[in-house]
Amino acid sequence: MILKMAQKSLFANARNTLWILAALSVSASLIAMFATVSFDLEKKMTTALRKSGPNAAAFFHLQGAGREAQSGDWRTFRKIIRQRGIPAAWLSFEIVTVQGKPVILALADSKELARLTPSWFVMGSRPKEEGECMVGKRVADLWKLRLGEHLLMQSLRAGGSVKKMNCRITGFVLSGDENEDRIFVSHAPLEFRDFRLHSALLSIPQGEEGIQKMNQGLHESGISIEIKALREIVYGERATLKKIVLLSGTASLTVFILTVLGVSSALLSRILERKKELALLQAVGATGRSLGGFLLLEALLIAVTASVIGCAVGTLLSEWLARKIFYVSVTPQWITLPITFVITLIVSVIAAGLGVMRALSLEPAIALRGE
Amino acid sequence: MSKAIIALHQVHKYYLKGVHALQDVNLSIEEGQWTAMMGPSGSGKTTLLNLLDGLDRPSLGRIEILGIDTSRFSADNWTVFRRENIGLVFQQFYLIPYLTALENVMLAQYYHSMADKRQAQKSLEEIGLGARMHHFPSELSGGEQQRVCIARALINEPKIILADEPTGNLDEDNEKIVMDIFHKLDAERKTVLMVTHNPNLGRLADRRIYLEHGRVKHEHWV
Ligand SMILES: Nc1ncnc2c1ncn2[C@@H]1O[C@H](COP(=O)(O)OP(=O)(O)OP(=O)(O)O)[C@@H](O)[C@H]1O
Numbered sequence A: 001m002i003l004k005m006a007q008k009s010l011f012a013n014a015r016n017t018l019w020i021l022a023a024l025s026v027s028a029s030l031i032a033m034f035a036t037v038s039f040d041l042e043k044k045m046t047t048a049l050r051k052s053g054p055n056a057a058a059f060f061h062l063q064g065a066g067r068e069a070q071s072g073d074w075r076t077f078r079k080i081i082r083q084r085g086i087p088a089a090w091l092s093f094e095i096v097t098v099q100g101k102p103v104i105l106a107l108a109d110s111k112e113l114a115r116l117t118p119s120w121f122v123m124g125s126r127p128k129e130e131g132e133c134m135v136g137k138r139v140a141d142l143w144k145l146r147l148g149e150h151l152l153m154q155s156l157r158a159g160g161s162v163k164k165m166n167c168r169i170t171g172f173v174l175s176g177d178e179n180e181d182r183i184f185v186s187h188a189p190l191e192f193r194d195f196r197l198h199s200a201l202l203s204i205p206q207g208e209e210g211i212q213k214m215n216q217g218l219h220e221s222g223i224s225i226e227i228k229a230l231r232e233i234v235y236g237e238r239a240t241l242k243k244i245v246l247l248s249g250t251a252s253l254t255v256f257i258l259t260v261l262g263v264s265s266a267l268l269s270r271i272l273e274r275k276k277e278l279a280l281l282q283a284v285g286a287t288g289r290s291l292g293g294f295l296l297l298e299a300l301l302i303a304v305t306a307s308v309i310g311c312a313v314g315t316l317l318s319e320w321l322a323r324k325i326f327y328v329s330v331t332p333q334w335i336t337l338p339i340t341f342v343i344t345l346i347v348s349v350i351a352a353g354l355g356v357m358r359a360l361s362l363e364p365a366i367a368l369r370g371e
Numbered sequence B: 001m002s003k004a005i006i007a008l009h010q011v012h013k014y015y016l017k018g019v020h021a022l023q024d025v026n027l028s029i030e031e032g033q034w035t036a037m038m039g040p041s042g043s044g045k046t047t048l049l050n051l052l053d054g055l056d057r058p059s060l061g062r063i064e065i066l067g068i069d070t071s072r073f074s075a076d077n078w079t080v081f082r083r084e085n086i087g088l089v090f091q092q093f094y095l096i097p098y099l100t101a102l103e104n105v106m107l108a109q110y111y112h113s114m115a116d117k118r119q120a121q122k123s124l125e126e127i128g129l130g131a132r133m134h135h136f137p138s139e140l141s142g143g144e145q146q147r148v149c150i151a152r153a154l155i156n157e158p159k160i161i162l163a164d165e166p167t168g169n170l171d172e173d174n175e176k177i178v179m180d181i182f183h184k185l186d187a188e189r190k191t192v193l194m195v196t197h198n199p200n201l202g203r204l205a206d207r208r209i210y211l212e213h214g215r216v217k218h219e220h221w222v
């Protein structure tokens, strides 16, 4: 009887019910989405990034080898990589000083580098032309650099001559790893092109297995270059991911709190609006407890419907979001259901409870008289 | 002399804004007695009934019903006491808008003990609403709504019936139906306290009480 009554009363106040339902569904879907993102996406994204990003880096393994031999080997290596069509970003390093302090300058083609470092977050843009540079976040923080500012780098060469390079900062890079300590340029002036240290970021097919095979091949051909699997890069991605999760978490939390406030006030005013009806139920024989039960049941009906809608919408939303932004698909996580359910339930029960207490604090005769 | 089923001792009721709605009302109503309460608008008739059904409380004084002092009743005590012993007919027809006529009656059964559809249907048929059972209050005329209220008040066979102008909004035919119901209640020796301006109904009463400015002005025994 009471269940039927609760249903009827909800249908009778359809507009109000829908309003609360909508708000509650939004909050439920946010919870579901955030739960899905934090439970599933992190795993998925890491693998996705592993596919598009680098999985190995190449270095010289013989420190003592002569410079001539080194550059010869490096050229051969580049040719091999290009022939096999392996995605690669070629980096050359030089130590320069900025305001008297040493820092590593990396020369790498921006397009190549961007392709292999999708997990990097660049504030501003990557350098395109000569005279432009991108600065690691930690370097930027150290010198309190700003976008658009000019940076003077000096390098001391063996001959005792000082070379200078001036560049405009187009972006800051957040990689979560040691690259935040570096300065990147895409093009360098001629006198600067004589870099001594080389390395490459590679995306080698078949992962660890492919890397091993490749190393073997290089060794057999007498090329003194070694390829190392990049496991530590995961750290950079993790850091970025954590930031994404944190950011979306804060946003969802804010929206969630707002909807909770909205829903509570809607539920509350719904109950207060019905003072007269509640007084009548009391007059007909409903005790405070059975009235509370009735109103809670109503709230529960809404909450249950909202969590079901919210879970569905939230999962779809996270799927869409993941596809749109990270190009991966998420698996619906069953754990989000009970979480969404419980949170939605708690919110509506608290709101309804407050409403009941307020509504019952009035003498029924006065409530019945008042329009 | 039969015992007092309702007794008021020096009852006062003040409202906010300095309204003194009831002043020193002393009243004793005996079991099986039929009392009509009369008086001009604003004299405190509804206020008095609300004190007797526990929807409101006296500011001063004591009310005993069925020999029980009600002054210490909590809201829930009152609710339980009311649904066990008192049938209420309001001055306005208060029905739950989203329940049908039948469901409104069954609700009172539900809170009292348990819903009994048969019995609820029968009570509506008796009152001439057999064809209107599944209508919502908004689909019923004023007289029909009033009769649903009466059916609801009587469904649990209360010992005491408090009715606030039950024929106030009815035409002659409907009035006749309601009068017949009250006739029957009288024959069953129920205790009825009824506010009415209707002389036909007033004539049924064993006793008439006149209220004025919140005081019992005079009484008339038949
Ligand atoms: N909640 C309230 N606050 C202030 N005054 C009130 C309140 N309820 C009733 N009154 C006043 O108390 C007095 C008695 O009201 P009551 O409703 O008992 O009159 P009544 O005899 O039933 O009149 P009617 O025949 O018009 O129904 C009136 O003057 C009314 O204005």
Ligand SMILES: [Mg+2]
Residues within 6 Å of the ligand: B045, B046, B047, B091, B164
């Ligand atoms: Mg009145």
